[in-house]
Amino acid sequence: MQRGTFELMKSVNKSIILNKIRTSAPISRAQIAKETKLTPPTVSSIVKELIEQEIVRESSLGESKGGRKPTMLLINSDAFYVIGVDAGPENVACVLADLSGKIYERNSSRLELPITNEQFIEILKGNIHKLLQSLTTIKDKIIGIGVAMHGVVDVEEGTSLIAPNLNLRNIPIKAELEQEFNLVVNVENDARAMALGESWFGGHGEVDSMVAVNIGRGVGSGVVVNGKLYHGAQDIAGEFGHMTVDINGPECSCGNRGCLQAFVSGSAIVKKAKTNIQSAPDSLTGEEIYKSAHAGDGAYIEILEYTGQIIGIGLTNLIHLINPEKIVLGGGVMKSEKFILPFIKQTIDQMALTPEAKLTEVTVTSLGDDATLLGAVSLLLVELFDPVI
Amino acid sequence: MQRGTFELMKSVNKSIILNKIRTSAPISRAQIAKETKLTPPTVSSIVKELIEQEIVRESSLGESKGGRKPTMLLINSDAFYVIGVDAGPENVACVLADLSGKIYERNSSRLELPITNEQFIEILKGNIHKLLQSLTTIKDKIIGIGVAMHGVVDVEEGTSLIAPNLNLRNIPIKAELEQEFNLVVNVENDARAMALGESWFGGHGEVDSMVAVNIGRGVGSGVVVNGKLYHGAQDIAGEFGHMTVDINGPECSCGNRGCLQAFVSGSAIVKKAKTNIQSAPDSLTGEEIYKSAHAGDGAYIEILEYTGQIIGIGLTNLIHLINPEKIVLGGGVMKSEKFILPFIKQTIDQMALTPEAKLTEVTVTSLGDDATLLGAVSLLLVELFDPVI
DNA sequence: CCCAATTTAGTTAAATTAATTAAGTTGGTA
DNA sequence: TACCAACTTAATTAATTTAACTAAATTGGG
Numbered sequence: 001m002q003r004g005t006f007e008l009m010k011s012v013n014k015s016i017i018l019n020k021i022r023t024s025a026p027i028s029r030a031q032i033a034k035e036t037k038l039t040p041p042t043v044s045s046i047v048k049e050l051i052e053q054e055i056v057r058e059s060s061l062g063e064s065k066g067g068r069k070p071t072m073l074l075i076n077s078d079a080f081y082v083i084g085v086d087a088g089p090e091n092v093a094c095v096l097a098d099l100s101g102k103i104y105e106r107n108s109s110r111l112e113l114p115i116t117n118e119q120f121i122e123i124l125k126g127n128i129h130k131l132l133q134s135l136t137t138i139k140d141k142i143i144g145i146g147v148a149m150h151g152v153v154d155v156e157e158g159t160s161l162i163a164p165n166l167n168l169r170n171i172p173i174k175a176e177l178e179q180e181f182n183l184v185v186n187v188e189n190d191a192r193a194m195a196l197g198e199s200w201f202g203g204h205g206e207v208d209s210m211v212a213v214n215i216g217r218g219v220g221s222g223v224v225v226n227g228k229l230y231h232g233a234q235d236i237a238g239e240f241g242h243m244t245v246d247i248n249g250p251e252c253s254c255g256n257r258g259c260l261q262a263f264v265s266g267s268a269i270v271k272k273a274k275t276n277i278q279s280a281p282d283s284l285t286g287e288e289i290y291k292s293a294h295a296g297d298g299a300y301i302e303i304l305e306y307t308g309q310i311i312g313i314g315l316t317n318l319i320h321l322i323n324p325e326k327i328v329l330g331g332g333v334m335k336s337e338k339f340i341l342p343f344i345k346q347t348i349d350q351m352a353l354t355p356e357a358k359l360t361e362v363t364v365t366s367l368g369d370d371a372t373l374l375g376a377v378s379l380l381l382v383e384l385f386d387p388v389i
Numbered sequence: 390m391q392r393g394t395f396e397l398m399k400s401v402n403k404s405i406i407l408n409k410i411r412t413s414a415p416i417s418r419a420q421i422a423k424e425t426k427l428t429p430p431t432v433s434s435i436v437k438e439l440i441e442q443e444i445v446r447e448s449s450l451g452e453s454k455g456g457r458k459p460t461m462l463l464i465n466s467d468a469f470y471v472i473g474v475d476a477g478p479e480n481v482a483c484v485l486a487d488l489s490g491k492i493y494e495r496n497s498s499r500l501e502l503p504i505t506n507e508q509f510i511e512i513l514k515g516n517i518h519k520l521l522q523s524l525t526t527i528k529d530k531i532i533g534i535g536v537a538m539h540g541v542v543d544v545e546e547g548t549s550l551i552a553p554n555l556n557l558r559n560i561p562i563k564a565e566l567e568q569e570f571n572l573v574v575n576v577e578n579d580a581r582a583m584a585l586g587e588s589w590f591g592g593h594g595e596v597d598s599m600v601a602v603n604i605g606r607g608v609g610s611g612v613v614v615n616g617k618l619y620h621g622a623q624d625i626a627g628e629f630g631h632m633t634v635d636i637n638g639p640e641c642s643c644g645n646r647g648c649l650q651a652f653v654s655g656s657a658i659v660k661k662a663k664t665n666i667q668s669a670p671d672s673l674t675g676e677e678i679y680k681s682a683h684a685g686d687g688a689y690i691e692i693l694e695y696t697g698q699i700i701g702i703g704l705t706n707l708i709h710l711i712n713p714e715k716i717v718l719g720g721g722v723m724k725s726e727k728f729i730l731p732f733i734k735q736t737i738d739q740m741a742l743t744p745e746a747k748l749t750e751v752t753v754t755s756l757g758d759d760a761t762l763l764g765a766v767s768l769l770l771v772e773l774f775d776p777v778i
Numbered sequence: 779c780c781c782a783a784t785t786t787a788g789t790t791a792a793a794t795t796a797a798t799t800a801a802g803t804t805g806g807t808a
Numbered sequence: 809t810a811c812c813a814a815c816t817t818a819a820t821t822a823a824t825t826t827a828a829c830t831a832a833a834t835t836g837g838g
Contacts, residue, residue, distance in 0.1 A: 003427055004401030006797065006822045012393030013824085030787050038392055039825055044788065067786025068832040152743060162743075209622050221710075232712025233598050234745035239709035242742055244702050246647075247635045256740050258635075313633050320628035321610075321710055323621025351645050353631055354541060354551075356623035395795045395824065402797085419814050428798055429815065456813025457805040 010046070011387045013038060017046050018055065018385050019227070021073050023206050026059055028070030047073065054079040055099075055384065075099055080384065081138050083128060083183075084376030085147040086190065087120075087173075089165030089217055094127045095370075096135060096142075097377045099384070101201040103370070105134050117171045120163075124173070125180050132181075144184035146379030147173055148193035148372050150218070155235055158187040165217070186379040190214065190372050192229050192238060195222025196382070197375025198328045198365055211324045212365070213240060214372070215311065216331035219261045223322060227386065241265070245313050263310040266332055273303050290336045304339035311340065312347025319348065319357050330365035330372075337364045399435075400776045402427060406435050407444065407774050408616070410462050412595055415448055417459030436462060443468040444488075444773065464488055469773070470527055472517060472534040472572075473765035475579065476562075478554030478606055483516045484759075485524060485531075486766045488773070490590040492759070494523050506560045509552075513562070514569050521570075533573035535768030536562055537582035537761045539607070544624055547576040554606070575768040579603065579761050581618050581627060584611025585771070586764030587717045587754055600713040601754070602629060603761070604700065605720035608650045612711060616775065630654070634702050652699040655721055662692050679725045693728035700729065701736025708737065708746050719754040719761075726753045 002008060020032050033043045050056040057076040061069040077100040086093045093108035107130055109123050124147075132139060151163040158174020177185045188196075195212035204210065213221045219241030223230040230237055241261035242254050249258025250268070262268055266286040273289055274280045277299045292300040315327060334340065345362055352358040365371045391397060405425050410416055413424070422432045439445040446465040450458040466489035475482045482497035496519050498512050513536075521528060540552040547563020566574045577585075584601035593599065602610045608630030612619040619626055630650035631643050638647025639657070651657055655675040662678055663669045666688045681689040704716060723729065734751055741747040754760045 001405055001425060002401070003405065003425065004398035004797085006398070006824095008401070009393035009395070009398050009796095010823065012391070012397070016390055016392065028787075033788095036390060036392065040788065041790080041826090042824060045823085064833050065786065066784080066834050068788075070787060233714035233749075234712055234743075236743050236745050237710065237712035239742055239746075242709055243706045244740070245633055245636055247699075247702060248637070254742055310636075313636060317632045317706070318710065320631055321626065321707065323623055323626035325622035351633070353628055353643055354623075354625055356625050357628075360622075393824085395797095398823095399796065417814075430799090430817085431797060433815065434796085453806055454813065455807060456811080457807095457815070459814060 013042060014046050014050070015386045017043060018050065019206070021056060022075055022385060025074045026062065026072035028062055028072055030070055032073075077102065079141065081142045082377045082380045083131060083142060083145040084373045084379075085124060085128070085145065086193075086372045086376055087124065087147060087149045087160075088190065088372075089150050089163070092123055092127060093373055094124075094131055095373050095377065096131045097374070099381065101197075101374050101377060103373075105131050106373075107131060111166065113166070115166055115168065117168055120166065120168060120171060121173070121176045124177065128177070128181065142183060143384065144186065144380040145177055145181065146193070146376040147177070147185065147187045148190040148376040148379070149173065149187055150190045150220075152236065153187055153189045155186075155188055155231065158185060160187070184380065184383065186383070188229070188376075188379050189220065189222070189238070190375070191220030191240075192222030192231075193375030193379055194330055194365075194372045195224050195328075195375070196229055197367065197371055197373075197378045198330075199224045199227065200378040200381060201374045202328060202366055204326060204328075207325050209322075209324045210326045210328065211318060211322060212328045212330065212371075213315070214331040215264060215266075215329065215333040217266055219265055219331075221318075223324070228382075240314065240318065243314055243317060245310065245317070260310065260314040264307050264314075264333065269303060269307055269333065272306075273300065276303065286332060287335075293336060293339050301339055304336050305343045307333070307336075308340040308343025309347045312344040313351065315344060315362065316348050316351040316357075319352060319360050323357070324360065326361045326363070328363055328365050330367070334364050402431060403435050403439070404775050406432060407439065408595070410445060411464055411774060414463045415451065415461035417451055417461055419459055421462075466491065468530065470531045471766045471769045472520060472531060473762045473768075474513060474517070474534065474536040475582075475761045475765055476513065476536060476538045476549075477579065477761075478539050478552075481512055481516060482762055483520050484762050484766065485520050486763070488770060490586075490763050490766060492762075494520055495762075496520060500555065502555065504555055504557065506557055509555065509557060509560060510562070510565045513566065517566070517570065531572060532773065533575065533769040534566055534570065535582070535765040536566070536574065536576045537579040537765040537768070538562065538576055539579045539609075541625065542576055542578045544575075544577055544620065547574060549576070573769065573772065575772070577618070577765075577768050578609065578611070578627070579764070580609030580629075581611030581620075582764030582768055583719055583754075583761045584613050584717075584764070585618055586756065586760055586762075586767045587719075588613045588616065589767040589770060590763045591717060591755055593715060596714050598711075598713045599715045599717065600707060600711060601717045601719065601760075602704070603720040604653060604655075604718065604722040606655055608654055608720075610707075612713070617771075629703065629707065632703055632706060634699065634706070649699065649703040653696050653703075653722065658692060658696055658722065661695075662689065665692065675721060676724075682725065682728050690728055693725050694732045696722070696725075697729035697732025698736045701733040702740065704733060704751065705737050705740040705746075708741060708749050712746070713749065715750045715752070717752055717754050719756070723753050 029043050033040045059072045059074045062072045077098045084095045091110045095103045096105040097103045149160045152161040160171040173187050174185045191214040198212045199210050210224045221238045221240035242259045244258050246258030250262045252259035252262035289300050349358050409421050418432045422429045448461045448463045451461045466487045473484045480499045484492045485494040486492045538549045541550040549560040562576050563574045580603040587601045588599050599613045610627045610629035631648045633647050635647030639651045641648035641651035738747050
């Protein structure tokens with residue numbers, strides 16, 4: 001229960017101004033005041049603080065509109081840096097990025113199974129150390145580490161509760177990394193991190209609600225409402241992949257029948273292709289399906305189109321429940337966007353109940369393979385840009 | 390974008406104190422200060438205002454804990470009254486209630502089809518006038534009218550966009566009633582109103598997220614997060630009834646296949662019973678199914694149990710997406726709670742992915758047939774108790 | 779072309795709001 | 809009487825707002 005204090009009042013306004021600058025830079029103090037309804041002195045005093053903190057800087061003068069020229073403000077992107085980690089089921093990728101999401105350095109390691117908690121942590125530490133060594137000059141400008149971890153995560157504790165493909169449990173990521181690097185560490189589920197990253201770096205402007213869905217090895221999702229991740233009562237919201245869409249459908253790894261994931265995950269698609277297409281080799285991969293479809297093989301195209309339809313059904317269910325402003329899709333399966341996306345849209349258009357639901361904007365992430373990594377980065381930016389206590 | 394102002398600061402604290410009194414009355418100023426972390430002078434000054442506004446009153450002195458006896462505070466329930474309207478597809482029910490949800494007067498009218506917008510509005514006006522006449526002494530203590538309307542509602546405008554069973558569109562409920570009675574009028578979808586009512590009057594304490602599901606003629610739902618209704622980007626969140634759970638399932642009135650509603654709405658259950666049970670009469674009603682099951686007829690019991698399983702699947706999907714703290718069920722179908730609820734719980738327990746999801750509390754509304762009416766009442770109480778601007 | 783009027787940008791200082799801190803007062807128990 | 813909890817009052821503080829100001833540009837009339 002957040003009390004009404006002076007601190008709250010100020011942090012709310014600080015956050016409003018900072019986000020206005022972030023989404024509308026370059027922008028003048030006067031323009032901020034006009035758009036946010038804050039008074040000019042309030043804007044000036046908070047901007048002054050932000051400049052002192054080096055989060056914001058003045059740039060050139062803007063064009064006059066019949067009076068004194070405005071001083072334009074920008075986020076001082078390279079004043080601070082953040083380390084982002086994407087800890088997937090197969091590899092760990094790390095980046096060093098600035099406040100604008102620009103990546104300066106990166107590396108990654110494959111995870112060899114079997115693996116222990118200690119080995120996993122060691123790989124994380126090793127890769128982060130490598131990043132730090134490569135750019136020693138900015139070492140003291142790094143404000144923290146964001147980790148996007150697959151599986152179920154306890155955000156408060158910063159531990160990975162269940163990491164399915166690695167077959168690990170209770171990895172104290174936050175504790176270990178904070179001790180090693182003496183930096184703030186935030187850990188979050190990968191799909192949720194991707195959702196946050198998309199809302200920060202996806203160029204969506206000031207969107208009020210957005211869902212990001214990652215379709216790859218598994219199917220995960222994250223919900224962003226008013227710029228913040230929605231976690232649910234017990235931190236487990238967004239398990240979109242195990243939504244039942246067919247009570248008599250194929251068996252899923254979770255034991256239930258007809259989960260979305262049992263239809264549209266990478267392995268589910270490969271399985272379906274092998275079953276339906278006689279000529280399919282036993283070693284068939286998702287990438288090969290995409291290539292065959294691209295080469296014009298009708299049988300493979302059909303598989304992908306069917307995948308699009310099922311995803312469309314799942315998304316229609318999601319739209320009817322959550323009614324987000326936008327849905328952004330990412331993950332390996334969406335590499336076949338060309339074949340899948342039109343069928344997703346068509347299905348939503350057919351099934352949605354109301355005109356509003358039909359109009360929900362569905363796109364593929366513009367951040368490509370870095371969507372989750374930038375999500376990891378954004379896990380820390382939230383602390384800097386949304387200092388609502 | 391809500392600015393940080395003194396008004397915000399104060400209204401936040403006012404709301405915190407008011408809700409603390411509401412959920413923990415009788416409670417002393419000192420106790421409020423302790424539990425909310427607000428300072429004693431802040432609590433005293435706000436309480437003073439609330440007493441002047443007659444929303445709160447002092448009651449007896451409490452027990453001393455080694456010092457001066459505390460003055461206990463209560464919501465001054467009968468200082469203000471609210472009119473609640475449940476405008477369903479078949480009838481319109483109205484109540485006059487106080488701030489504690491106690492109902493003082495009620496009436497209802499059946500809706501005869503076909504009906505026009507004007508006739509519908511006239512019935513609403515007539516019933517509300519009747520309520521007002523019966524208790525003229527408190528007329529000037531009425532603060533407003535809350536309308537829980539079935540179908541799709543535009544909350545901002547207070548119009549019913551689509552009223553399916555009445556076959557009406559664009560009914561300007563708010564505008565008409567405000568003009569007629571010169572009172573604040575809030576209009577909301579019925580399932581959402583029920584959700585809000587449940588969170589206010591259901592005795593759940595300070596629950597942070599809750600979903601209410603109404604299963605009757607149709608299947609609707611409302612989501613309450615942090616004491617507020619979640620509307621979604623275009624006011625259409627919560628269309629739980631048209632969640633696809635079986636892509637090859639029975640056809641639904643919306644045109645899609647396998648919507649939850651096509652399995653578990655009152656008419657869907659009757660239809661299934663008629664198909665499955667040879668001896669079922671053509672005139673079979675939902676009530677008769679309940680009675681037969683209650684009398685021990687295995688065939689009917691099975692129908693209800695199956696209904697419970699399908700609802701369970703739908704709720705599992707909902708839990709995985711939204712992860713609410715509690716789920717409350719209402720509506721005509723839930724009259725057969727005895728047969729349905731155990732199977733809902735069993736299904737969730739079987740299908741839920743994580744231990745947390747399995748533990749989601751699922752109950753039937755304790756408010757009975759008045760759940761939606763009290764929801765309509767709560768539509769106005771929010772304005773009084775949550776004056777966050 | 780010059781200069782006064784106007785417009786826009788931003789700052790400063792006083793007024794205001796409402797919380798907090800510190801120091802009572804009240805009314806009880808042991 | 810000592811002490812303690814439950815308030816209240818007065819002074820302090822933080823932060824916004826109002827109003828008045830400085831700064832710098834455009835506009836348009838003579």
